[in-house]
């Protein structure tokens with residue numbers, strides 16, 4: 155089953171919109187034991203918790219899902235899990251999350267005018283119906299209950315360009331390199347996550363959308379999953395381009411890299427064990443309608 159471009163497939167786009175609205179409704183998908191919270195809100199909680207779990211606890215850079223090798227497999231697992239819930243919400247076994255190709259919007263003279271943000275698309279979530287129920291407190295950093303509309307501040311900085319994404323995929327031969335954190339000097343993971351490099355790929359998109367997307371509770375904005383679907387597509391294109399380069403590090407890495415080594419359990423709030431290694435073969439779950447826009451694949 156195929157993950158498609160949100161702006162090129164109106165049916166996939168509408169299903170995504172319908173699906174997240176159903177998942178967000180506590181009457182249809184309650185978070186058991188939490189009044190007025192839904193299964194969608196579980197994903198907000200899960201993402202926030204991952205950022206609170208420092209790996210190891212003795213430092214404040216790498217956490218269970220960011221600033222380390224697990225960044226890509228953890229978010230792949232996160233999206234696959236949401237995708238399963240959306241299939242149930244839509245009663246559609248073939249549904250796959252679409253991606254937002256922000257490199258296309260980067261080419262517009264005014265990226266904020268992209269139809270992604272029209273009221274028939276994601277613009278509607280900034281209205282009054284979509285309620286943010288869990289938010290990160292800017293004062294304490296903790297997650298707290300609230301009841302307000304979604305906040306965005308579109309247009310901060312520059313969206314990443316396709317040429318930069320292609321350069322990273324073509325130039326980076328290693329998945330990740332020591333010290334396996336935000337200061338890793340090269341490697342697909344740190345350049346894609348965007349702690350280094352001229353365009354700060356993944357991070358700059360969070361900044362560009364702004365508002366709720368700049369918090370640990372960023373999955374409150376449904377664009378989070380469309381953004382991360384495109385980030386995942388970068389990893390997929392790199393995998394196809396570099397079939398001999400595998401995930402790093404392996405289990406010979408020290409315990410300080412727990413949650414990030416290939417056979418470690420990724421941080422989850424569900425009772426299941428999924429490892430980075432389990433996430434490598436993404437074609438068990440989905441394929442992308444296009445990777446050749448991101449890499450020369452020689453086919």
Ligand SMILES: [Cu+2]
Nearest residue numbers: 201219220229
């Ligand atoms: Cu994240």
